[in-house]
Amino acid sequence: MFPGGKINPKKMKQMMKQLGMEMETIEDVRRIVIETGSGNYVFDGAEVVATIMQGVTTYQITGEARFEPAAIEIPEDDVRLVMEQTGASADAARGALKATGGDIAEAILRLTAA
Structure with a gap:
């Protein structure tokens, strides 16, 4: 992707700043739950990076998720x-x-x- 294959982290950060892009690692994440109609995806101790670009924040989750099916509600x-x-x-x-x-x-x- 980049010539030479190695990127200086300081240079990369500077380039991102010029593009109006910021990245921040969210520390001490204990649990993330993504709720869906069929159940929940649960991440315990995942790594989360927030990327801010042009005023929009995007979150990247890295880790193993387990699926917990939704309990059936019986009327x-x-x-x-x-x-x-x-x-x-x-x-x-x-x-x-x-x-x-x-x-x-x-x-x-x-x-x-x-």
Whole structure:
């Protein structure tokens, strides 16, 4: 990318400053969580560099992420419907709904087949 392959860090910093670009390492990062609809990406002890260019800050995260799936939220109306259709307890209906990813028909079939 650059002639000679080696860049003097001081020279690089000076060139970045001339371009209106600043980089800052954020120290003592303990945890970063990126929340999505299907779950969270969690980084423990990641390295984070903030780059500011033309008034816009961009963050670069370096590290290993683990994915934690989102907990399925089961509406009480669904629990009641499964209970009415199967005669199962609220706990059994809720458990069947969680096991089927919230699919009411599958939960009913699961409880009536048992």
